[in-house]
Amino acid sequence: MKILIIDDDEAIRDSLELVLRFEHHEVRVARDGEAGLAALAADPGLELAFLDIKMPGRDGMEILEEMHRLRPDLSVVMISGHGTIETALEATRKGAQDFIEKPLDRDRVLLTVRNVQHLRRLKGENQALRERLSSTSREMLGSSPPLEGLRALIQRVAPTTARVLIMGENGAGKELVARLIHDLGDRSGKPFVDVNCAAIPSELLESELFGHEKGSFTGATELRRGRFEQADGGTLFLDEVGDMSLGAQAKVLRVIEEQRVQRVGGNQSIPVDVRLIAATNKDLRKECEEGRFREDLYYRLNVVPIQVPPLRERPGDVALLAATFLAQSAGRLGRPPLELAEPARAWLERQPWPGNVRQLRNLMERCAILLDGPRIEVKDLEGLTGPQAAAAAPDVFRSARSFEEFKELSERLFLQQRLQEHDWNVKRTAEALGMQRSNLYKKMERYGLK
Template identity: 40%
Template sequence: MSKRGLRVLVVDDEQDYCNVMKVILTAKGHHTDVASTGAAALSLMEQGGYDLVISDLMMPEMDGRQLLHEIKSLYPGTEVIMMTAYGSIENAVEAMRDGAYSYVTKGGNPEELIREIGKLQDMLSLKLENQLLKEKVSVVDAMLESNNPAFQGTLSIARKAAVSDSNILILGESGTGKEVFARYIHQNSSRSKRQFMDLNCHAIAETVLESELFGHEKGSFTGALNKRIGRIEAADQGTLFLDEIGDIPLSMQAKLLKTIENKKIYRMGGNEEIEVDFRLVTATNKDLELEIEEGRFREDFYYRISTITINIPPLRKRKEDLPLLIDYFFKRSQNEMKKPIRKIDSHVTDFLLTYHYPGNIRELKNIIERLVVLSENGIVDTDSLPVSGREDKRKQAVVLDRGLREIRKEAEREYIQSMLLKNNNNMSRTAEMLGITRRQLFNKIAEYQLDK
């Protein structure tokens, strides 16, 4: 894994020294800010997370050790390097006992500091790599924890399906966590120690999709400078997850059907027959039976990929899981952004628990990330809500003055509009999801003067 530039904050009461350090560290690829006092440093840290703080030990008002204590208390994931004069080595050693990562001599060769930052980069890169591996498991665990009977039943089907080697089709609205389910199936299968290869097939040109799936030989087409192993071959002995399977062209469906039946592939431009053994899991938010009727999806391919079908309920039908998911995403966002949250406005909590989430779990995650990013002084308030959330709060003040029928009509209008938008104005799919006929949907659109 290549080293990434760090977010660095330099703290020193000598402004000229801060400016010099900013030039040096920026040239090394680090995003660098400066502060001339400990209080100013803490104020900057409230606005965004830093990987590293480089602080002078001796400063007026708040010295380096006091600043270190504050940082380790408020932002334990941020590392601190102390800069010390020649006569203060003992104090620097004490600072390391208090949690500083290292110390360097101020005024010495800046390469000493650069080396220490390089060591820290190596450590953080390894830490990030391990964290990403663990996070794939922890995200699955957290997002599949449920108090909803229907969702628990879906999980039970997934566990039973996992121990077989049957092809699995996962259905659900966009943002419901279909990839999470696919990883859960892989983790609970006999192939869990092998590779999990995934590919989102949405909006990929056919030639690119073929190369991604089957690989290619050197020189097989313009730009093919080297041999490439495709996802199918890389998934040998493991699991291949193809998301948005409803978007792949008919010709590619035929090639995949042949691969599923024969368990053999040819790389693009190659003559060598390669045997593959993989477990196929696919997912889509499309109505594949409707796609078959309209000639966009092969019926034989559909039956091959859907030996077992798993339907994931939308988030609005498992509201009892919202407290668990909200708590998880707040903790995750705080850790990732290094922005601790001390208080959440009660109106924000009410909105998060009552909103209908047309974008499902993905939308919930994005809203909470927004709330954490825009929080100030550890407080999440209504000003950080999306516009719809702030409007909902204003509407609460006038609800009592309006009739129940009017409120219901407005809610129905907004919901139908959101479903039309979600389904790209596909009338058949929208009507099916709403549980009404196409004619009834047309009547509603006319009644509410909706754009479609």
């Protein structure tokens, strides 16, 4: 295990280091809290810190809090001197795992380390289990030939660390593919971190990706680890990569080449081990030709291209998707099951689906909310999709139980309709409505429109 010792007393540092090294642990030492925090920030591999309570400058309790903010996953064991046992107990209530007392007892130290290791292993297994459970709802449905082809490709690239560029229309399933690649690969127990490059204003994107040092710009009141660091050991998903500014592109390229990141306003470079998966609905080759996307970055990202076929090219998947979404929505709303009449199913299969699977899912959700069932007919679907769809809006008047709910339902319907009119292109919809794109993204997330 990689262990950090923070103590102002050299004799304690040395003896603790000796004991731990003897057991083949990797050890770093720091003589005060500030140095300890810096060591932590520089080395994401540190798993455990021994932290002295009484130190000149900022004491152990203060540093403990900061550590939690910086590295919530770090295990901390307090080192307590005579007369600080009370404080040590309080520290365990604040998230320290344990404490040891001076003078140090070798066996007690080693037992504590073993306990920490045991707990960390349990936590890791627990998280992996939870992720496996939640990924069942992330199942990729469909058995059409294009989808089977996609599935085979995912299975082939998942166990590698090759960079993947996922292309496809809005709502076709690019993010789902990215998550599957992560879940099926060796990194599945490690973080999957996604960044939506279109949702973050370009002036903030760099600090989002690379982090920033405290005080590096106005508003940077605290040190912040960037997405690359957060994804260390795992996968970083650069969604809507075609919307990244040229400035950020240059920096991402450098990180890929050096496998190190530098925080904004910082001067040390931190090693990161990250698998990159990028997605876009733009034609990146054309973006390159027109000077909006760096060609060198394009080639770096596009080691394995994956094209997610639009839904209209795999009508064979529509029925299964529709039935599944319908059952899910009805279940969530606590409504009796609905079923599609045969002609309604055929009608769905003939639609062009510009918003792809997401559009189908939203339509099924609207069915579950607005229709009485139990059978859904073609005229129901036409009523919910055609230009007359707006006529369904008055239902909001009847179904809302409070003013708040009314406002939310109508806002949701309004945004959904406008998004649909713009083929679910967030940028264009936001422009048409005179809204900030980030604001629209927030609302979409809130209403599950995305």
